[in-house]
Amino acid sequence: MRRIPRRALATGSVSTATVLIIVNMLTLMVSTTCIALSRSVYHHRHHLHRYARHHSPPKKSFPCPLWSSSFSFCLQSPHKATSLSLSNTCPSASAPPIAPQALPVADACVENNPLLQNFEFPPFDVEAKHVCPGILALLKKLESNLEELARIVDQLDVVSGMIRHLKAVKDTVELRAAIEEVQAEEVKFELRLEQSKPIYNAFKALQESPDWNVPRDAQKRIVENQIKGAVLNEELEKLSSKFAENVLDATKEFEKLITDKKDMEGLPATPLGLAAQTAVSKGHKNATPEDGPWVITLDAPSYNSIMQHARNRALREEIYRAYVTRASSGDLDNTLIIDQILKLRLEQAKLEDYNNYAELRMAMNMATVDKAEELLEKLRSASCDAAGQDMEDLKRFAKSQGAKESDNLRHWDIIFWSERLRESKFDISEVEEELRQYFSLPNVMEGLFNLARTLFEIEIEAADGLAPVWNKDVRFYCVKDSLGNPIAYFYFDPYSRPSEKHEGAWMGEVVGQSRALSRDGVSARLPIVYIVCDQTPPVGNKPSLMTFEEVKTVFHEFGHALQHMLTRHDEGLIAGSGGIVLDAVELPSQFMENWCYHRETLMGIAKHYETGESLPEDVYRKLLTARTFLAGTSILSEIRFASVDLQLHTKYVPGGLESVYDVDRRVCEKIGMIPPPPEDRFLCTFDHIFAGKYAAGYYGYKWAEVLSADAFSAFEDAGLNDSQALKETGQRFRETILALGGGKDPLQAFIEFRGREPSLDELLRHNGLLLVVA
Numbered sequence: 001m002r003r004i005p006r007r008a009l010a011t012g013s014v015s016t017a018t019v020l021i022i023v024n025m026l027t028l029m030v031s032t033t034c035i036a037l038s039r040s041v042y043h044h045r046h047h048l049h050r051y052a053r054h055h056s057p058p059k060k061s062f063p064c065p066l067w068s069s070s071f072s073f074c075l076q077s078p079h080k081a082t083s084l085s086l087s088n089t090c091p092s093a094s095a096p097p098i099a100p101q102a103l104p105v106a107d108a109c110v111e112n113n114p115l116l117q118n119f120e121f122p123p124f125d126v127e128a129k130h131v132c133p134g135i136l137a138l139l140k141k142l143e144s145n146l147e148e149l150a151r152i153v154d155q156l157d158v159v160s161g162m163i164r165h166l167k168a169v170k171d172t173v174e175l176r177a178a179i180e181e182v183q184a185e186e187v188k189f190e191l192r193l194e195q196s197k198p199i200y201n202a203f204k205a206l207q208e209s210p211d212w213n214v215p216r217d218a219q220k221r222i223v224e225n226q227i228k229g230a231v232l233n234e235e236l237e238k239l240s241s242k243f244a245e246n247v248l249d250a251t252k253e254f255e256k257l258i259t260d261k262k263d264m265e266g267l268p269a270t271p272l273g274l275a276a277q278t279a280v281s282k283g284h285k286n287a288t289p290e291d292g293p294w295v296i297t298l299d300a301p302s303y304n305s306i307m308q309h310a311r312n313r314a315l316r317e318e319i320y321r322a323y324v325t326r327a328s329s330g331d332l333d334n335t336l337i338i339d340q341i342l343k344l345r346l347e348q349a350k351l352e353d354y355n356n357y358a359e360l361r362m363a364m365n366m367a368t369v370d371k372a373e374e375l376l377e378k379l380r381s382a383s384c385d386a387a388g389q390d391m392e393d394l395k396r397f398a399k400s401q402g403a404k405e406s407d408n409l410r411h412w413d414i415i416f417w418s419e420r421l422r423e424s425k426f427d428i429s430e431v432e433e434e435l436r437q438y439f440s441l442p443n444v445m446e447g448l449f450n451l452a453r454t455l456f457e458i459e460i461e462a463a464d465g466l467a468p469v470w471n472k473d474v475r476f477y478c479v480k481d482s483l484g485n486p487i488a489y490f491y492f493d494p495y496s497r498p499s500e501k502h503e504g505a506w507m508g509e510v511v512g513q514s515r516a517l518s519r520d521g522v523s524a525r526l527p528i529v530y531i532v533c534d535q536t537p538p539v540g541n542k543p544s545l546m547t548f549e550e551v552k553t554v555f556h557e558f559g560h561a562l563q564h565m566l567t568r569h570d571e572g573l574i575a576g577s578g579g580i581v582l583d584a585v586e587l588p589s590q591f592m593e594n595w596c597y598h599r600e601t602l603m604g605i606a607k608h609y610e611t612g613e614s615l616p617e618d619v620y621r622k623l624l625t626a627r628t629f630l631a632g633t634s635i636l637s638e639i640r641f642a643s644v645d646l647q648l649h650t651k652y653v654p655g656g657l658e659s660v661y662d663v664d665r666r667v668c669e670k671i672g673m674i675p676p677p678p679e680d681r682f683l684c685t686f687d688h689i690f691a692g693k694y695a696a697g698y699y700g701y702k703w704a705e706v707l708s709a710d711a712f713s714a715f716e717d718a719g720l721n722d723s724q725a726l727k728e729t730g731q732r733f734r735e736t737i738l739a740l741g742g743g744k745d746p747l748q749a750f751i752e753f754r755g756r757e758p759s760l761d762e763l764l765r766h767n768g769l770l771l772v773v774a
C-alpha cells in the first residue's frame, strides 16, 4: 500500500544508495546521543487478506469459458425473464440514462452483468453501473439456492474483493457511490449467514453444561454479542473506507504550479520530466522539462523528488507542510474518524473479553504485545547510538557545504541533506538519476523472473489478453511449473496514477487455490493475485526508469505473491497467504528484497536502457556500502510507527485527555526522536492501521524482518556464488515457507527451513549494527 506517514519521508531506505533517507523529523536531542531520524521505507504494503470461505465439495463441473466483453451492451439487450429478478432495484445515480421504454435498470444490469458470469479471470474492466445489481443478485441467489452455497459465497467474495480493488486503483465517484449503496446489504446478509453457527454452538454448549436448565440469559448474551459485533464491523468498515478516501482526495487536492526555473534548481531530469508531463496533463500544453511550467503534486514520485533535490528551501518547506497535514482539516479531516475507529475497536475487544484491541488482533500471532515491545526495545537500543551519530554527521556535512541552516536542520532539510551526504560519501553524483538509467522496468522484470526460475524452478510468461484488466498499463502473467503446466496467474499494475489510484504498493488475492472450487471438477482452481506498485511512469518515449527503491518494492510485492501462488494447499482457508498470521506475512516479501543486493541478480537486471551496458562495478560496490547508510536512523523511524500503533491499540483512551497526536509525540520523545512539528498530522494518512490490515500489527514488519534476514542468511551460508547450493536452498524455502503458508505454525515452518529458531543477529548484521550490541 502506499502513501504514508513517514513517507513523509518518502521512500527511501537508508540502506540503499538510491533511496532517500529521510530523516523526517528529526532533530537530534543535542545533549544525548540518541536521535531521531527516520527512514522512509514506508511503502504502503497492503495485504488484502481474505477471510474464511465456505467450501463444499464440487457438485458439478463448470465449463471454463473466458469472460466475454458483451456486457457493455447490457442496457441495449432484449429483456429476458430471469430467475434472479430482484426485489431490490438499482436506483443508483451511477446508472446511465436509458430511454423510458427500455428495461428497468436493475433487470438490464443483471441480464449480462459481467459480475454474474462464470468467469475464470475476474472482469476488471467492469463499470460502476454493474456493481449494485451484480452484488444484489448474488445475495439473492445465495439466499434462494443453498445447494450452490459454496460457489456463490466464493463468487460474492471474489466479486466484492475485485470491486474494492478497483476502488483502490481506479477510483471514481460512481464506483464509490455504488459500493456505499450496496455495502449495508452485504454486511446484513453476512451477519445472517454468520449467525447460524454461533447460535448453534451456543446451544450445544449450553445443552451440555450444568446450566442447561437456565439457558436464557447466557444464550441471549451470546446472540446479542454476535449482533453487536457485526454492527461494529459494519461501522468500522465504513470508517476505514472513508479514511482512505479522504487520504486520496486530500492528496489529489494539492498541486503547485511552478513557472520560475530557479525554483526547480537541483532536480534531476526524470523528476523534471514528470513535473512537466503533469503540467501538460493539467492543461499547460507547452510545458517542457527544461523550461516548464512544472506541476508539483503530493503523490510519491513528485513529493520525494522535491524533498530530495530541490535547492529552494522555502519550496521544500511548503511541500513538506502540505504533505504532513493532508487529510487533517475541513471536509477531509480524518481526526474524528481516527478516534471513532479506536473507540469501536476497543468496544470490539471488550466484547470478546480482551483488555484491548491489540490483544484481540494478536491472539493468533507469533508475538504477544509484550514480546513485540521487547523486540522494538532491543532494536531501539541497538540503533540509538548509530542514529545519533547519523545526525551529527548530517549537521557537520551541511555546515561544510555552507548551509545556513546547519545548526538548525528542520524536517524539510533532513532528507535533502541526507541525499547530499550520501552522494558525497559514495562519490556518485546524482546517484539516483544515474542509477535509474540502469533500471528499466522490462529489464527488472526479466531479472526478477530469472531469479524465480533459479530459486524456485518456475517459469513466468506474459499472458496479456487472457484476462480483462482495469488499465492499459496493467500486465497479466502466467506462472508455470518446470513441466510447463500453469500453476498460478498474476496481474501487475506498476505505475503511479494520482488521479484515481491510491499510493503505495501492495499484493492482493483475487482467488485462492481450491480443490473444492474446481472449475472442471477435477483439477484445483489456480491461485490468482494482483501486484500493485506506484512507481515512476514512463516519461516521453523512454521506458519506466526505476529508482533502486522502486526495484526493491517490486521484489517485495512479488515475494508476497510467491507465497500465495506456490502454495501446496488446496483448501482455501490455509492456501497461500490466506491463513498466515500478520507478523509472519512479511517474511517472503522482505526476504526477496535481499536479492536486490545479490551481485549476480543485480548485475543481471541493471543494464543501461539505451546502451545495454552493465552497471559499473564500482557503482555496485557503492550500492552495497550504502546499504547501511543511516541504518540506525531508519530503524528508529520504523520503531516510531510500530510503537504509536501499539500504544493507540493498548493504552490509548479515545476521547480522553491525551490526543492521538500527543501519543505520537510522546513515543518520539521516548525513542529519542525530537517530536514532529506541532502541525504534523501523519496519523491522518496512516492508512496501514486505519484503512489497511495492520492495526496493532505494524511491528510485524520488524518481527518478520528478523525472520527474513535470518532466512536469507541460509543462502549466504550455502554460498551466494554457488548456483547448485542456491537451487537446493531455494527449493527448501519453496517447500517450507512458501508452500506451507497458513497450513503450519509459522515458527515450525521456519525451523523446518532453517534447522533452528530465528536469531536477531542476522538483521542487525545486515544493517551494520551488530557490533553496537556486541
Ligand SMILES: [Zn+2]
Pocket: 045, 046, 556, 560, 586, 589
Ligand atoms: Zn509487504
